[in-house]
Amino acid sequence: MVSTGISLVGTQNTESTWLDNVLGKSKIGIFSPDFEEANNTEIHLRNGENVVLDCKVYMLKDKTVSWHRRTAQGGELLTIGESTYTGDPRISGVPTYPNNWRLNITDVRHSDEGLYLCEISTHPPTVLHKKLIVKDAIIEVLGDKSHGDTMNPEDHKDRFYNPGSNIQLRCAIRRELKTPLSIYTDIQWSKDKELIDLHNRQSVSVGTQVEAERIVSTLVVKNAMISDTGVYTCSLPHLGNTSFPRASVPVHVIQGDHLAVYGSSQFYTCNNRILVTVLICLLLCTKSVLV
CATH class of the missing domain: 2.60.40.10 (Immunoglobulins)
Structure with missing residues (x-):
């Protein structure tokens, strides 16, 4: 039996370590949908201003994107896909090509302050958190x-x-x-x-x-x-x-x-x-x- 001098086990371990460093051990975002931006961010604005919340998703495939919010008044479904479900006319979903599922809020009020969730319908759901902080108008x-x-x-x-x-x-x-x-x-x-x-x-x-x-x-x-x-x-x-x-x-x-x-x-x-x-x-x- 002739030895090649190459360790297949050693080569596999090196590739695995390299992938883990680049993609993370879960490989999320390569084989399933994920977000292109940082999670758990804060947006500060003044009472009466307008705001657009971005939600950039890649590898969406057959999944859907929805927006929810949690405020002092409770939780509420805002959008699913391109459809807006809230009765508040100031709030609307504005999908932007190619992969930005934006949420638009006009005439922001103090009652709008809270946590906004962009959710991908994976199992379990993949969620992007954005906290909206509304300050008094100047x-x-x-x-x-x-x-x-x-x-x-x-x-x-x-x-x-x-x-x-x-x-x-x-x-x-x-x-x-x-x-x-x-x-x-x-x-x-x-x-x-x-x-x-x-x-x-x-x-x-x-x-x-x-x-x-x-x-x-x-x-x-x-x-x-x-x-x-x-x-x-x-x-x-x-x-x-x-x-x-x-x-x-x-x-x-x-x-x-x-x-x-x-x-x-x-x-x-x-x-x-x-x-x-x-x-x-x-x-x-x-x-x-x-x-």
Whole structure:
């Protein structure tokens, strides 16, 4: 028997060690689907911003990809494949060629904070974890004082006032303590992208309150008129054209059946008109009975 001088066992061990170093002992990602990015990552953003969560998968084959989230409110299925299952219109699945199963969230709120899971339907499931952390907006219009300082999700959409009532809007500017205070106190208010002139109309005033980590500016428009309807925005000149989604609020000054919920009106509200209508009906009925 002739010896070749080559150890087959030794060669096999060397190749196995090399593969283990490169691929890991499980070989996951070569014979089954896996993710192309790091797991357990954090995404930081501000209230009101938009975010896209990537989920890049290779070797998907006949498997499917789904998004789930776990927040303080509980767990929820968001997407499966190209279909969106959540009833929240701000959230949608946006698959991008060739292998990115993206999740898109617009107008992010504090309630969106939590753990987002991109899951491949292997057995057991292969899961990519992304933690979403939502910070306060740098500039935002606050809720009405009767509802507290924090803005409700719907507060920035529309506010209604009756003619003759007082419009009061409050805006918070969150600052860095190392930055000079004077930069943050130069707050400007505009309506429909035009600066509000505080000198030519005595019924309009702006007050500023300095707190520990924020400055609160209050805009007051007394005896509101129909022409005061518009989109009001607070801004800082030194930030230029930077967009702050929570810094604007639509205001409507209307005289009609819509019940104004802010301020006190000198005109009839919806409840007043209902009462008057009932009284007229009672008078007419009484008159008909007497006749």
